[in-house]
Amino acid sequence: MNLGEEQLKRAISEHLEPLRRFSAALTGSAADGDDLAQGTVERLLEKGVPRDATFAAWMYRVCRNLWIDEFRKHARMTTPGQEGLERRMDHHDGERAAMTMMRMGEVGAAMQRLEIDQREVLALVAIEECSYREAAEILDIPIGTVMSRLARARKRLVEMT
């Protein structure tokens, strides 16, 4: 293990916002995202970070693997459905900022209807702004696969929104 416990805690603290953002993007909600983020923090503190790993990339990888391994099979993820969207629409007037809020929620909900492999690529590249190479390393897939999944994800999002 490269980092001591206190160093590791500091590194995690410094990356907590990206971790919570990525977790929310994968799970679709702040609450489920924080559960995933907490599990990731526990896993990082327990297992440490390999000496030759980039911290952020390793953190995303641990988070994604945890999501795949545990959260997904327990089906605790929330997918905001049409009902939620309609409720949000009722509560907003037609002003530009409110419309933006509504659209943001709509696009976020649409993302949760993507295939898992498309969602995780979209989260890494479009939201976390990883390079294709970084995303490929985190997901352990070829760069070409990153590009094709990303293209499909963006196309599907346009169709759904």
Place this chain on the structure above:
Amino acid sequence: MNTTEHGVTDQMISAYLDGALDEGEARMVERAAEDDPRLARRLAQMVRNDRMLRRHFQSLAREPVPEAINALLEPSPEIARPWWRKLATSASGWAALPAPLQMAGAVAALAVVGIGVWTFLEQGLGPSAGRHDSVVARALPSTNADLSGLLDRQASGEAVAFGDGALAIVDMSFEHAQGRYCRQYRVAPGAESPSFAAVACRFDGNWHEVLVERIDAAIGESGHFHAASGPGSALIDGYILEHMSGDVIVGDSEASLIREDWSKP
């Protein structure tokens, strides 16, 4: 994989958004978008979707940190924790700093490229703004010749070096809901100074910066900026989402505006 009649694939469009195409392919996408309004709309929708996703999940990530996570990250009791470390933990990113400090930092960055005198006013961004996203910088007309020249004449997506070594790029051009043309750009002053992203709008014959945000990194690993988005620039994303009217201006449309000195038809 779908291919338009111009030979542009979905993957090329997606890679264009990420600044991952070479020059020739990027121009091919832009020409196709000029010729095909449906493609132009799809491109603009993808730009919007990316920005909305970033802003949506950024706002979720800025909810108060659950106590369970804070407890995990508390330092061990036997180790004294300097006061500044607590501050660094609670303000782990630029956007978490108190707003006046954010803008002070932005001014410091801008001073490097010599923009000149800035005034700031606090102004909400509307209900979609996060609790840290509450400051809009309002500038006097830019007095920096390099920057004015960049905004006047440079096509989006092409990085240029200023005389003082700063690297700059215009990310995108768009029409503001108030009928003005605006451009989002980024400047990397150099290793010693932080990079920043900004939006400037053209009115009264000058470019006026309406929003400035410090960003962690301005240049991607390839040496190029993203074509239509900025790393970690949540304020900028929010501003554009709320104020952009119509499609992103690319290719010949942008070139035409550059030739006509950004005058309204």
